[in-house]
Every structure is written in structure tokens, then in C-alpha cells.
Amino acid sequence: xxYDLIVVGGGIGGSALAATMAGxxxxxxxxxxxxxxxxxxxxxxxxxxxxxxxQRLGLYDLLKGAGGHHLTSHVTYDESIPPELAEEAVxxxxxxxxxxxxxxxxxxxHCQTLFDEAGRRGAEALRxxxxxxxxxxxxxxxxxxxxxxxxxxxxxxxxxxEGRQSKVRKAAGIALNQDKPHHWxxxxxxxxxxxxxxxxxxxxxxxxFGFLAFxxxxxxxxxxGGYALDEMKRFAAKDGTKKFLESFRFRSAPANDAxxxxxxxxxxxxxYNNDSWTDEPFAEGAVLIGDAAGWNDPINGLGLxxxxxxxxxxxxxxxxxxxxxxxxxxxxxxxxAERMRRLRFAGQLQASLDMEFGEEAKARRLSYHQRxxxxxxxxxxxxxxxxxxxxxPEDFYTETHRNRVLGRAS
Numbered sequence: 470x471x472y473d474l475i476v477v478g479g480g481i482g483g484s485a486l487a488a489t490m491a492g493x494x495x496x497x498x499x500x501x502x503x504x505x506x507x508x509x510x511x512x513x514x515x516x517x518x519x520x521x522x523x524q525r526l527g528l529y530d531l532l533k534g535a536g537g538h539h540l541t542s543h544v545t546y547d548e549s550i551p552p553e554l555a556e557e558a559v560x561x562x563x564x565x566x567x568x569x570x571x572x573x574x575x576x577x578x579h580c581q582t583l584f585d586e587a588g589r590r591g592a593e594a595l596r597x598x599x600x601x602x603x604x605x606x607x608x609x610x611x612x613x614x615x616x617x618x619x620x621x622x623x624x625x626x627x628x629x630x631e632g633r634q635s636k637v638r639k640a641a642g643i644a645l646n647q648d649k650p651h652h653w654x655x656x657x658x659x660x661x662x663x664x665x666x667x668x669x670x671x672x673x674x675x676x677x678f679g680f681l682a683f684x685x686x687x688x689x690x691x692x693x694g695g696y697a698l699d700e701m702k703r704f705a706a707k708d709g710t711k712k713f714l715e716s717f718r719f720r721s722a723p724a725n726d727a728x729x730x731x732x733x734x735x736x737x738x739x740x741y742n743n744d745s746w747t748d749e750p751f752a753e754g755a756v757l758i759g760d761a762a763g764w765n766d767p768i769n770g771l772g773l774x775x776x777x778x779x780x781x782x783x784x785x786x787x788x789x790x791x792x793x794x795x796x797x798x799x800x801x802x803x804x805x806a807e808r809m810r811r812l813r814f815a816g817q818l819q820a821s822l823d824m825e826f827g828e829e830a831k832a833r834r835l836s837y838h839q840r841x842x843x844x845x846x847x848x849x850x851x852x853x854x855x856x857x858x859x860x861x862p863e864d865f866y867t868e869t870h871r872n873r874v875l876g877r878a879s
Contacts, residue, residue, distance in 0.1 A: 472498045472593075473793040475611050475624040477600060478631030479503075481512060481576075482759035482776040484583035484594075486628060489526055489784040491592035495792050498622050499587050500613055501596035502631070506577035506584075508735035510656035512773055513579070513691045514540075514670075514683050515572040517565045518857030519774025522781050524567065528583070532574055535582040538686035539668065541570040546673030546722035549835035555721070558842070559669070564856045571670065571855075573685045575658075603627065603640040609754035626795050627755045628783070633745075635761035641752035645763055648813070650741035652679075652824040654767050655704060656693045657713060658735035663688055664727050674834065675719045677826045681770070682717075682728060692717065692728055695742070695768065695824040710737045742766050742820060744813045748806040751798040758783055763809060766816030768824065769854050775812070779805065811858035814866045815850040818874050836876045847874055 474490055476483045479501025487499040515523065523529040543560040546552060562570030588594040595615050602612035602621075610623040629637025638645075667684040674680075679695040694716055696703055704713045710733050717725040746763035750756060758779035765771050782801045790796035822834055841847040846865075853861040864870065872878065 470498075470620065470622045472496045472622060472624040474498070474626055474628065474787070475609070475622055476500065476628040476630055477603070477611060477637050478629065478635075478761070479584050479587075479594065479596060480580050480630065480632065480759070481583060481773060482780055483628065483630030484580065484587045485526065485528060485777065485780045486630065486758060486784060487587035487592040487594065488528070488583060488590050489780065490787060491587055491590040492527075493784075493788055495787070497587070497592040498624070499584070499592045499594040500598040500600060500611065501584065501594070502598055502600070504597040506580040508577060508658060510736060510738040511767070512576040513573055513685065514770045514773065515574075515777070516771055516774040517562060517568045517571060517855050518860070519771070519777050520568045520572045521565050522774065522777035523572070526777065526781055526784070528586075531582060531586055532572065532579065535574060535578055536686070537572045537574045538684070539569040539572055540670045540683065541668045542666075542670075544669060544671045545838075546671060546675075546719060547834050547838060548675040548719075548721045549831055550721065550838060552721055552723055562855065564852070571683075573683055573691070575685065600636055603636055605640055605752060605754035607753065625754070625793055629755060629757040629761040630759055632760045633764065635757065637755055638757055638761050641755045641757075643747055643750065643752060643757065645745045645747050647745045648743050650698060650743040651766075651817075651820045652695045652698055652742050653700065653703070653739050654693060654695050654742045655713060655737060655739040656691065657710065657733060657737045659690050659692055659714070659728055659731035660734040661688050662690045662727050662731040665690070665724050671722065672823060673719055673722045674823050674826070675721050678716045679823045680717055680719070680725070681768075682725070689734065690728060690731065693767070697826060704737060704739060713737055740767070742768055742824070744809070744816060746806070746809045746813070749802050750805060751802060754795070756783060756798050756801070762805065765809065765812045766820060768819050769812060769816045771812060771854065775808070778808070808858050811853060811861075811866050814871070815853045815858070818850045818871065819854070821875055833876060837874065840876070850874065
């Protein structure tokens with residue numbers, strides 16, 4: 470069977486791209502391996518610049534209607550700052566026109582909504598599917614098993630949207646660069662969290678733990694925690710989930726007690742924080758989007774925003790080329806390489822500030838908060854995370870600025 474486009478991976482990026490291109494009149498085959506989307510401890514917070522990308526793709530109203538929940542303010546807690554002072558410095562998150570703030574939506578619901586929309590717009594959306602073969606080059610094809618049948622489909626282009634272990638990336642011979650991990654990062658969905666502002670996200674560091682909390686609406690909150698690399702088994706025992714929640718009890722963030730007393734509503738996963746990237750996310754007959762093309766440090770929370778921009782740029786190039794044609798993906802590669810470089814820089818600063826522990830790190834954070842209050846330019850990496858890496862001038866992605874942020878001599 471022949472199509473204009475084959476998309477391998479029916480998660481957020483793959484389904485969004487399939488929906489976009491099917492809506493543009495392309496014949497699209499969308500292949501998803503899972504029979505049911507599961508909580509994978511990721512993909513439930515879209516930064517304002519990512520929300521703007523969903524609007525440009527015409528998907529925002531769909532996501533909002535599926536339960537999307539906006540956060541409108543941010544507060545940073547720290548062991549060196551009284552909580553009342555931290556809350557006086559609350560930051561509004563309506564940084565972009567027409568975007569109230571970050572958008573939260575449950576990952577399985579997010580995936581299912583987009584997968585269904587791809588089918589509604591005319592894509593042949595299949596699941597569960599086992600991909601058994603991928604041929605690229607001048608005549609791309611994908612062989613897969615579905616409903617007891619083995620089928621080979623062809624198209625001028627195969628899109629790899631199946632995440633970090635991408636089979637399309639492997640078939641294309643595209644290698645990823647990876648930096649060294651800085652800390653462990655764990656996540657959990659928590660229910661029955663009462664008495665907090667459901668429109669306010671928060672982060673903070675105290676003792677040997679750093680946290681991030683993103684209310685999902687109602688009594689549900691997605692939380693993350695960072696801890697040192699040498700504590701691999703900190704939350705690995707049977708009581709690991711309980712210990713993880715107890716770690717949120719901060720003197721500097723009293724409202725966190727509500728999180729600690731909440732009910733786990735999903736699995737607890739821990740993973741490294743490192744970045745991965747490729748400067749050329751395409752090969753003859755293939756292009757990669759989302760995590761298949763590399764990912765940013767999860768401390769920034771930008772996986773969805775990165776993915777939606779990938780979808781928007783690739784879909785624009787495809788539409789400009791015309792149905793069944795393969796565009797020049799070099800503009801996408803160039804933009805993505807610079808985007809990921811800038812976000813690596815922002816993530817490194819965030820990790821150095823929020824996920825290092827001890828007296829020296831505490832003093833560095835206090836100095837940073839004091840200097841940022843006097844000079845907002847010191848915190849420009851936070852603007853890059855919220856408003857987009859291109860919103861901050863290039864001068865702020867230099868070693869000189871890194872030293873300025875961290876209070877080091879140049």
C-alpha cells in the first residue's frame with residue numbers, strides 16, 4: 470500500500486503531525502505500538518512557547534477541550550529565603566500574547582486525543598502495531614504486523630516519532646550526542662492534594678532535594694524531584710513512593726505538606742537528567758521529530774514544547790513541498806540544532822542552581838536570588854524556558870553569562 474507519508478509512533482508528536490498532514494489532504498499512515506497509552510511520567514506540561522505552537526497548528530482548542538489546564542503564576546522557594554518573601558516575588562506566566570500560561574494535560578489523554586483526531590481527519594491510524602522492518606533511501610517502506618497480518622507500506626518519507634529508542638533513527642544511521650548526567654530526576658502523579666492554588670506552579674530546593682510541582686486541575690498535581698547521582702537507590706525500595714512524597718515537606722515551602730499527604734495516582738519513575746541531540750535529524754527518506762531526534766534536560770520540562778515546534782516546522786515544510794514530495798529539511802535541522810543548544814545551556818544553569826546541594830550550593834542560590842532581584846537579566850535563562858529560546862538574545866548563551874549567573878569570576 471502506498472501513502473504520501475508514514476509516521477512511526479502515535480504518541481504526541483507523531484499523532485499531531487499525522488493529524489496536521491491528514492487535515493491538509495495528505496494520505497497518512499500512523500502506526501502506534503501500544504494498545505493503551507500509559508502514564509510514563511512525562512509529557513504533562515507545555516511551556517507558553519509550546520502552547521503558542523499548538524495554536525499555530527490549530528490543535529489548542531482540541532487540547533483545552535480534552536481537559537487542558539492553564540497555570541498562570543510561578544513561585545520559587547528556597548531554604549535560604551523565608552516562604553512569605555518567595556511568595557511576594559510570584560511571577561506571572563502570561564508571557565506571550567494570547568497564552569495565559571503553561572498548559573497541563575494528562576499524558577495518556579493527550580496522546581489519545583491526538584491519535585483520535587488524526588483518524589478523524591483521515592489518517593489511517595493503527596494500533597497496536599509491531600514494526601518489523603524499515604527501509605529508507607530512495608524507496609522508503611515500513612513492514613508491520615497488525616491484526617494478525619504482515620503488511621508492507623511505502624511512502625516517499627517515513628517520520629520517526631517513536632521516542633528515545635527510535636527504530637527509524639537506527640535505520641537512518643543517525644547517531645545521538647549525549648552529555649553526562651548531572652543528577653537523578655523522578656516524577657509522580659499525586660491526587661487528593663488539597664489547599665493549594667491550582668493555577669500556580671512551584672519549584673524549590675532544600676537540604677538534599679529539589680522539587681517541581683505542576684497542578685493539573687482539581688486535586689491532582691504532577692510532581693518531580695531531583696537528587697544526587699550517588700543516591701541511585703534512594704527511592705527504589707518498596708516504600709520508595711512514600712519516601713519520595715515525604716521529601717516534599719519543606720520548611721521553606723509549607724504548602725508542600727499537602728503534596729506529601731496526597732495519594733499516588735501513577736507510577737514513580739527515576740531517570741537521568743542528561744541532554745541528547747543530533748545536528749542532522751534527517752536522512753534520505755526519513756525525518757525525526759520529538760525525542761527520536763534528541764531531548765532536553767527534563768528539569769526544563771520542555772519535551773512537549775520541543776515536539777510541537779518540530780511538528781509545526783516539519784509540517785510547514787511538507788505542505789510547501791506538496792503532497793507526496795520530500796522537502797529540504799536543512800532549515801529544520803539548523804533551527805533545531807540552535808534551539809537545542811540554547812536549551813541545553815538553560816538547563817545546565819537550572820541544574821547548577823536548583824539540583825546541587827550543600828552549603829556552597831545554598832550560598833550560590835542565595836546570591837543568585839539576590840542579584841536577580843536587583844538585575845532581572847541574571848534570570849534570562851528562565852525567560853528562554855518560558856517564552857522560547859529565541860526570545861533571549863544570543864549574548865545570554867555564553868560562558869560570560871554563565872559565570873555571571875553562577876556568581877563566578879570570568
